[in-house]
Amino acid sequence: MNFYGKELNVYKANLHTHSTTSDGFFTPQQIVRIYEEGGYDCLCLTDHKNTNAVSELKSKNMTLLSGIELHPVGPRNIPWHLLCINVPYGFPGEFACGQEAVDAVNAAGGIVFVAHPYWCGFTSAEVMSLQNTAGMEVYNTSTRYIGKEFNMTIWDEVLDHGRMCNALAVDDVHQLHDLFRGWTMICAEDKKPESLVSALRNGEYYATMGPEIYSLEYKDGVFRAKFSAVESAILMSNKCYGNCGTVPDAHYLGEGNRPVSELVCNAKEWFPAGSYARLQLRSADGRYAWSNPFMV
Numbered sequence: 418m419n420f421y422g423k424e425l426n427v428y429k430a431n432l433h434t435h436s437t438t439s440d441g442f443f444t445p446q447q448i449v450r451i452y453e454e455g456g457y458d459c460l461c462l463t464d465h466k467n468t469n470a471v472s473e474l475k476s477k478n479m480t481l482l483s484g485i486e487l488h489p490v491g492p493r494n495i496p497w498h499l500l501c502i503n504v505p506y507g508f509p510g511e512f513a514c515g516q517e518a519v520d521a522v523n524a525a526g527g528i529v530f531v532a533h534p535y536w537c538g539f540t541s542a543e544v545m546s547l548q549n550t551a552g553m554e555v556y557n558t559s560t561r562y563i564g565k566e567f568n569m570t571i572w573d574e575v576l577d578h579g580r581m582c583n584a585l586a587v588d589d590v591h592q593l594h595d596l597f598r599g600w601t602m603i604c605a606e607d608k609k610p611e612s613l614v615s616a617l618r619n620g621e622y623y624a625t626m627g628p629e630i631y632s633l634e635y636k637d638g639v640f641r642a643k644f645s646a647v648e649s650a651i652l653m654s655n656k657c658y659g660n661c662g663t664v665p666d667a668h669y670l671g672e673g674n675r676p677v678s679e680l681v682c683n684a685k686e687w688f689p690a691g692s693y694a695r696l697q698l699r700s701a702d703g704r705y706a707w708s709n710p711f712m713v
Contacts, residue, residue: 418604419632420621421711425604428613430459430622432484432601433500433532433557433587439464439486442592446474453479455597458608461502466510480608485510486532487518492543498532500554500587503614515547523549528618530585534571536560541574551617552583555624555707558598559589567705569697576693576710577655583709586624599626620709627704631677633696635711638685642696644706646676649699652684654713655692660684688713 418427435441436448443451445462452460453476460476462469463484471481484502489512491497497515501508504527512518519529531553534544544553553568553575560566568584575582586599602623605616616622623630629645640652652660660682684694696708 419634420604421633421635425606425621428458428603428605428608429456430601430603431457431588431590432461432502432585433589434460434462435464435591436462436469438467438469440591445469448590449474449476449479449481451596453477459603459613463500468504468506468508470506480610480613482610487512489513489515489518491515492546495538498537500530500532501527502617503527519547519549528614530554533557533560533568535568536565541571544571545575545578545580552585554587555584556586556599556626556705557589558587559591559595573653581710583620584624584707586626623706623708625706628698628700628706630706630708633708638683640682640684640694642680643677644698646678647698648701650678650680651697652680652682652694653697654688654694658688658692660687684713
């Protein structure tokens with residue numbers, strides 16, 4: 418994939434996973450096998466308040482990352498759901514407050530994302546009260562049952578306030594019906610743990626429920642993206658600004674004669690200086706994909 422001028426490989430990852438170590442239906446080894454057979458390149462086990470010894474799990478080709486989901490008390494006594502990636506085995510599961518947890522994860526070399534803030538009931542202001550997080554979940558499969566799987570509004574409000582914030586799509590798998598509905602495509606040179614973690618830390622990935630992004634470019638004020646056939650492609654920005662580009666019928670080109678659509682937008686003409694922009698795709702069957710934001 419051409420990721421803003423860098424040619425990188427793309428690795429399919431589920432970064433929010435529960436097993437019988439906490440409240441999941443599958444054992445850690447079973448969930449590894451399920452995602453490996455599902456064609457994933459990376460899996461992070463993030464059980465509630467507990468880590469897993471991922472080095473002891475068997476996987477042929479999939480990279481396994483150690484993680485944990487933490488629940489310190491948050492604003493209005495709502496517990497935080499903090500998705501923590503790349504923490505060591507035995508990392509503590511209890512913290513007095515959200516910021517203490519974030520600081521401890523960062524100090525241990527990990528990364529923190531705010532999980533499903535809409536489902537939790539957090540406002541964008543409350544999300545922004547945490548410092549030094551890497552982003553949030555824009556889509557979470559397991560929270561779809563009460564209609565709160567999407568977090569685009571909270572994400573955009575955070576971005577509108579000038580806080581750069583990246584976003585993941587995840588399964589948050591607990592049971593069979595949570596599988597394979599949202600994932601993160603990590604852009605990296607290889608799928609060694611350190612390469613994948615570095616890409617996540619640097620925002621070198623996109624989130625999706627199905628649509629594929631083949632290239633992203635921002636040069637001389639002009640944004641260009643190529644992606645699979647979709648019904649809608651919007652370059653979204655601050656407040657009332659956005660650009661819904663004309664998406665022609667996908668034409669065939671590239672490897673395997675795959676159908677490709679393209680969006681081109683002169684962002685400097687459309688959007689105020691200092692604003693953010695992010696690509697949002699929607700397929701005909703209602704599945705989304707999202708790029709991380711960049712500054713205009």
